[in-house]
Each structure stands twice: as structure tokens, then as C-alpha cells.
Amino acid sequence: MKVKGSTTTQEKIQTxxxxxxxxxxxxxxPEFKGDPAFxxxxxxxxxxxxxxxxxxxxxxxxxxxxxxxxxxxxxxxQKIIFVSSTSVxxxxxxxxxxxxADSNHFLVxxxxxxxxxxxxxxxxxxxVRFGGLMGIDRNPCKYFTSETAGDFxxxxxxxxxxxxxxxxxLIDENIVNETFNIVSPIHPTRAEIWENCSQKQAQILTKxxxxxxxxxxxxxxxxxxxxxxxxxxxxxxxxx
Numbered sequence: 001m002k003v004k005g006s007t008t009t010q011e012k013i014q015t016x017x018x019x020x021x022x023x024x025x026x027x028x029x030p031e032f033k034g035d036p037a038f039x040x041x042x043x044x045x046x047x048x049x050x051x052x053x054x055x056x057x058x059x060x061x062x063x064x065x066x067x068x069x070x071x072x073x074x075x076x077x078q079k080i081i082f083v084s085s086t087s088v089x090x091x092x093x094x095x096x097x098x099x100x101a102d103s104n105h106f107l108v109x110x111x112x113x114x115x116x117x118x119x120x121x122x123x124x125x126x127x128v129r130f131g132g133l134m135g136i137d138r139n140p141c142k143y144f145t146s147e148t149a150g151d152f153x154x155x156x157x158x159x160x161x162x163x164x165x166x167x168x169x170l171i172d173e174n175i176v177n178e179t180f181n182i183v184s185p186i187h188p189t190r191a192e193i194w195e196n197c198s199q200k201q202a203q204i205l206t207k208x209x210x211x212x213x214x215x216x217x218x219x220x221x222x223x224x225x226x227x228x229x230x231x232x233x234x235x236x237x238x239x240x
Contacts, residue, residue, distance in 0.1 A: 004041055006034070030062040032070055039074040043171060046114075047083035050107065057106035064110045068117045079124040079176065081167060082114045086131045086156055086181060086216050093213045098129070098179050098220055111179065124176040130163055131156035131183035131216055135237045141197035144190070151194070154187040156216040159231035159238075169227035180221040186233040187215055196235050 005021040007013060016023035026034025028048070046067055050060040064082075071077050088101040088108050101108050111127050118125040134140055134157045158166075166182050188196075221227075231237050 004038055006038055028063040028066050030059055030066055032066050036070060036073065039070045040076045041074075042076055043079045043081065044071060044077055045081045045083065045167065052106060061106060061110055061113070064113050068113060071117070071123070072121060077123065079126070079171075080114060080118065081126045081128065081170075082111060084108075084111055084127055084129045086129050086183065086214075088129060089214050089216070091213050095215045095217045096181070097217045098181055101129075118177070126170055126176060127179040128167060128170075129179070129181050129216075131158045131181075133158060133160060133163060134234065135159035135161060135231065135239065137240050139197075139239045140193055140234075144194050144197060151190040153213055154189055154215050155193060155234055156183045156187065156212065156214070157234040157237070158183045159229075159234075161230050165230060166221075166225070166227050169225055173225055175224050178220075178224065180224075181216045181218050182221050183216045183218060184229060184232055184234050185218060185222075186235075188233070188235050192235060 003021050004024060005016045005019075006024045006026045007016060008025065008027045010025055013023045013025060024035055024038040026032070026038055046064070048060075048063060050057075052060055071080060084107050086096070088105045088111075089096040090100075090102055094100070114125055114127065117123065132140070132155065138160065140155075140157070162184065163182070170180075
């Protein structure tokens with residue numbers, strides 16, 4: 001599989017190329033800037049940080065609209081994968097399935113832009129809603145304080161390796177036109193994560209994040225895919 005990758009900065013071009021990726025410097029600000037040859041691929045993965053808090057929700061929706069305009073011009077694109085988030089679910093004590101998403105959430109609106117585009121232009125699509133991305137250089141210990149020791153809400157994490165691995169598996173298995181929750185199947189509590197942090201390293205306390213009361217259900221993903229998680233338990237995640 002030949003892979004293209006994009007970055008908004010010149011400094012990261014070499015990093016991508018060192019990994020065997022054909023690198024492109026492109027940006028959606030929210031208009032497209034860059035080489036349209038990037039879109040001459042059979043499969044496109046859209047994974048851009050929304051930055052809704054600083055730029056606004058409409059900005060991200062315009063970005064997605066402009067990405068789809070470039071897809072419309074492409075003669076090669078057959079499948080589009082959109083990386084969404086489990087933040088589309090309300091923060092209540094409930095096990096969340098795909099149907100429980102807040103239809104007014106801007107990411108759900110972005111998902112619907114892709115679905116409508118795919119139906120109109122006869123493309124295949126996948127929407128993957130990842131939980132909190134952890135592992136390697138992303139360590140939850142950086143976001144916890146001693147107050148977390150008494151927080152027994154469950155986490156919905158996914159290791160970076162499994163985020164990539166699950167997408168590759170869906171491609172290999174030719175699973176299309178679906179929306180999936182994808183998080184690690186084991187959900188330890190934040191208190192357990194904190195205890196694990198305390199045992200393994202010096203604590204790095206920077207800020208506290210609001211607890212999530214919801215638990216993400218992944219039954220739909222596992223009913224369709226044979227993917228085996230490398231890190232099913234967040235307590236066993238590996239960090240730098």
C-alpha cells in the first residue's frame with residue numbers, strides 16, 4: 001500500500017518522508033491551499049483537529065465542505081474515512097451506542113456532510129468515532145491531579161497503535177458505509193489510571209479535565225470487524 005500524508009508545516013515533511021510516506025504540505029484555512037495531487041488516491045482519511053474552541057464550529061464544517069469539494073474533483077477517490085470523536089455523545093451515565101449521538105453536535109453535522117456527499121457521488125465511506133487518544137507520547141498522567149484518585153468514572157481511551165490498526169483492518173476487510181465507535185474494550189476508572197500513573201512515574205500535574213460519565217459501546221465494530229486490539233486495557237498502555 002502506497003501512502004500519502006499531509007502536514008500544514010514544512011518542518012514535518014521530512015518526518016513523514018523518513019517513514020516512507022509521500023509528503024504533501026496542504027492546509028484548509030478554511031480554503032484549500034496546496035497541491036491537488038494529494039487527492040489523487042483511492043482512499044482518503046480525513047483526520048484534522050477541529051479547534052472548535054478557538055476557531056468556532058462553523059470553521060470546521062467549512063473545512064470539511066472544502067475537503068469534499070477537492071474530493072469531487074478527484075478522479076481516483078473511491079472511499080473516504082472520517083475520523084470523528086466520542087465527544088458527539090452527551091455526558092450522562094449511559095452506555096453509548098452509535099445511534100445515541102447528539103444530532104446537533106458539529107461533528108455529527110460534519111459526518112452527515114460526508115454521508116450526503118458519498119451518496120450523491122457514489123463513494124464509499126466510513127466514520128470512526130475514537131475515544132481519548134493515548135499511548136506513546138500521549139500520557140493521561142499529564143492531565144490528572146490528586147483529585148483524580150477519588151474519581152471512579154470510567155475512561156474511554158484508545159491507544160494510537162489501535163487507532164491506526166483498526167482503520168487498516170476496516171480497509172483490509174472492505175467494510176464500508178458504516179459508523180463505528182472504536183475505543184479499547186476495557187474501561188478502567190480514572191482512579192485506576194491515576195494509581196497506575198503514581199506507581200510507574202513521577203506525577204506531572206498540569207491541568208484537570210472534566211470527567212466523562214458515559215461509557216462507549218463498541219459492539220457494532222466488533223460485530224463487523226475481526227480486528228484484535230494490541231492494547232485492550234488502558235492500564236497496559238505503553239508510553240515514552
